Amino acid sequence: MKYLFLILTTMLFTSCNSDDNEQVIIDTDINISVKDVDGNDLLNTNNPNSFNQNEFKIFYEIDGEQIEVNDENLDYSKGFFVYQHESEFRIRIFPNTNKNASYPITYIRWSEMDIDTLKCEIDRNGSSEICKKVWFNNELVWQAYGTERFFEIIK
Structure with a gap:
């Protein structure tokens, strides 16, 4: 019994690895308010002229192609969400962070006729x-x- 306890204790202490302490920081989200020229909030659904949020789509440029963001494994599967911040609404976008691009590009499709471009400088350090x-x-x-x-932005 002593030997079994000794073996289990030895296994417990040798299985710990002090190299697992690397921090992972993902800080890439972008917050945008969208107004018209009169200052009306175009993300506020109570505004009769607001954008139809069901039409919003996010695309990542990967190897020259525009790929729509739709990953059910993510909390925000479409790559964005709209939220209220104090007296205005904002859209939070999770931009493209493709490691193969110097400045990854994200396309915001507000509607079929209205597309904007985001480009980011991403600092990568470890993970x-x-x-x-x-x-x-x-x-x-x-x-x-x-x-x-x-x-x-003003639309």
């Missing part, structure tokens, strides 16, 4: 991914690392 800069339709809109990754 971590952090969005450092965001371009919206080729215009740099966020790079203030110490601030919320948020901007407003």
